[in-house]
Amino acid sequence: MSNAILQIQGLRKSFGNTIAVDDLSLEVNEGELFGFLGPNGAGKTTTIRAILGLLHPNSGEIRIFGQKVTPNHTRPLCQVGALLTPPGFLPYLSGYNNLRWLAKNNTTISKSEIWEMLELVHLQKAAKRPVRTYSLGMKQRLGIAAALLHHPKLLVLDEPTNGLDPIGMAEMRQLLRDLADQGTTIFLSSHLLHEVEQICDRVGFLFQGHLTTVRSVNELKKSHQDLEDAFLSLIQEAENAQDYEHA
Template sequence: MYALQTFDLTKRFGDLVAVDHVNLKVQEGELFGFLGPNGAGKTTTISMILGLLYPTAGRVHVLGEEVSPTRTHVLRQVGAMVNTPGFLPYLSGRENLRLLARLYPDVDERRVDEVLELVGLRDAAKRKVKGYSTGMKQRLGLAAALLHRPRLLVLDEPTSGLDPIGMKEMRELLRALADGGTTIFLSSHLLHEVEQICDRVALIHQGRIVAEGEVRALLQQYKSLEEMFTTYVETP
């Protein structure tokens, strides 16, 4: 069984085919990078994986069960961060997480403090989110995604807006989570980051998967993921 599998997943917006027969297979415990230029179809794919958007055709399986906007049961085992997460600005980071924790019967205050510690926000937990930097909001978003101990994490550009130190910390955190058995599917434009932490990648271009493989194997074929990327995505 795969943690995540898509079967000819397709999304059309009018005449535009944003996602075109995408077949992805992500194994449990894998850290999988989803690469592609602006407008390639990454967020659209992720939205369908999370049941936020209906596929025009094709299917998504998460942990062996089909997902759709009307069949979201299995998504209880999924944590997600898509775009910059919204929080209540006049509440503290901890208060925001405590509110979210109420959605889950088995998430208590100790778990809230545990995830705050995990993402490095323990000291800032009492401060209002209004005063958080982009990086701190991003980390709080990850903390929220982790609250219910998901088996699969789906992250759309988790390092966007982070400074080099924040990026390094995020990288180490994601790697540690994957080493602990959490499957992670993330989209990113930061090829160097992806190269350092991901086990496998897929490259999407104009809605189609044009390259895929183990990072280690791809790096024997290409000097870097950047070289792979530019091989398939012509630069204007």
């Protein structure tokens, strides 16, 4: 039996004449840390928005825990934590009050748990300051705390280390790896190949809306110097295939 937590089948999304994602199919298994890679404009955020029921695909299907997700059916998302870039918060409320506001419909999240989350992302000192005074990295940390607040089984993160300093990146790496080791399934997009190489189990390469390759990081490292080398050669292969098609 498949233990896929996230299933994407034949996803296609266009904006006018631009095909952002084309016939994308992918499964992510329980406890897996999956890296979603591709150049700017490849379709990563569009795919993530579709996973989160934030847009209507032209065709295809998303299933989370076996249940279909659409903008009109978002119930499976109760067990999902998400971070989109840039994370949106109420700017005049403090970091702490933003988390309290997000937790207002969930009576099982206590004030002490909110403080625990703020400590986890090292924001306890800035917790009472309005979010409008936060740096990009601080907003990103608060976004991670918000995504983790209800102890989700699946985390979907769009460039989670964006704006973090090197210490923040190392902490984020450790946090995500620990969560995956404890059974949380994580789907993240990133341009930071060195980071991805250190924590991800498997990666998928997206090129102009097409998922060209899905492999384990260990497998890729057998045939390439590192993930950056693999990324550059896969992009080159995809560009060559495109030139051949157009010739």
